Amino acid sequence: MKAVVCRSPGDLVLEDRAAPGAPPPGWARVAVSHVGICGTDYHIFEGKHPFLAYPRIMGHEVSGTVAERGEGAALSVGEAVIINPYLACGKCIACRHGKPNCCVSIEVLGVHRDGAMCDEILVPAQNLYPANGLSLADAAAVEFLAIGAHAVRRSLASPGQRTLVIGAGPIGLGTALFARIAGLDVSLLDMSAERLGFAESELGFATLDGSKAPAADLVRQATGGEGFDLVLDATGNTQSVQSAFAHVAHGGTLVLVSVVKDDITFSDPEFHKREMTLVGSRNALRADFDHVAASIRNGAVPLAKLVTHRTTLAGTPRDLARWAHEKSGLIKAVIEVG
Ligand SMILES: [Zn+2]
Numbered sequence: 001m002k003a004v005v006c007r008s009p010g011d012l013v014l015e016d017r018a019a020p021g022a023p024p025p026g027w028a029r030v031a032v033s034h035v036g037i038c039g040t041d042y043h044i045f046e047g048k049h050p051f052l053a054y055p056r057i058m059g060h061e062v063s064g065t066v067a068e069r070g071e072g073a074a075l076s077v078g079e080a081v082i083i084n085p086y087l088a089c090g091k092c093i094a095c096r097h098g099k100p101n102c103c104v105s106i107e108v109l110g111v112h113r114d115g116a117m118c119d120e121i122l123v124p125a126q127n128l129y130p131a132n133g134l135s136l137a138d139a140a141a142v143e144f145l146a147i148g149a150h151a152v153r154r155s156l157a158s159p160g161q162r163t164l165v166i167g168a169g170p171i172g173l174g175t176a177l178f179a180r181i182a183g184l185d186v187s188l189l190d191m192s193a194e195r196l197g198f199a200e201s202e203l204g205f206a207t208l209d210g211s212k213a214p215a216a217d218l219v220r221q222a223t224g225g226e227g228f229d230l231v232l233d234a235t236g237n238t239q240s241v242q243s244a245f246a247h248v249a250h251g252g253t254l255v256l257v258s259v260v261k262d263d264i265t266f267s268d269p270e271f272h273k274r275e276m277t278l279v280g281s282r283n284a285l286r287a288d289f290d291h292v293a294a295s296i297r298n299g300a301v302p303l304a305k306l307v308t309h310r311t312t313l314a315g316t317p318r319d320l321a322r323w324a325h326e327k328s329g330l331i332k333a334v335i336e337v338g
């Protein structure tokens, strides 16, 4: 089969690889249909991922059809599926508490083990969710949107609460969309006028342009000096995360959606006087995948506007390398495999 292999940072090639064999019990062989390209993939390609072993087949935002099922896998051959790419051990403390999204020994397809930028892949049947009428193109968008949906659910916010999403990239936009679906009053803060223009004109969000004025001033203006009830940071930027503490209202919540490599420091008196809740959010759960799929089905997610670029498996080495630095007009790119 054909596979796009990242052999080392900056070196992405189309290779012939042996097709996966018969699936073991409880697993299925999936013919890949669509693969979304994620910020993580660009980081892997650029050598910026902190603990990645090369060579690696990337790809964790995936839809496909079941080609063969292993013993005991409750799926039909030919069934369209959404892949949950987080392979969990099922035994650790997080798994025992129903949180396989933060399994102690989690393996994410396309990161810790080979992913789906190829014709076929083996996946545990429990990680395959029936697309139930979603198109295969839409089914590949569920995972990246589930990250934001999970973060919003983790916040425990109530409808009407003033909410700030920092970062208007794909994860930030997904977070903002699912905050709005949850009934929150959402504004987006970013440093890019282009991204904010898109969020405002195409998606109808209120925006704060951090390139024009200090974020603290913009937050003060937008909230009458009170701060936001809920702040979700999706920038992956240490400076942004540290500043985000000051944007939270008294009694409010800060959710860290993206991860940064550095230590984060904050003023304890400022944190305490707000009685702030600080929440980490990692990956997503089946409930989030289901919520996202249902929201796409009922038309609440303007996916056609978010998917701006398309390529094929053969075109991926060239296009992914280009899109890693040519970001203008790019929200989400998708590889059409099948
Ligand atoms: Zn992703």
Ligand SMILES: [Zn+2]
Residues within 6 Å of the ligand: 088, 089, 090, 091, 092, 093, 094, 095, 096, 100, 103, 104, 105, 106
């Ligand atoms: Zn586990």
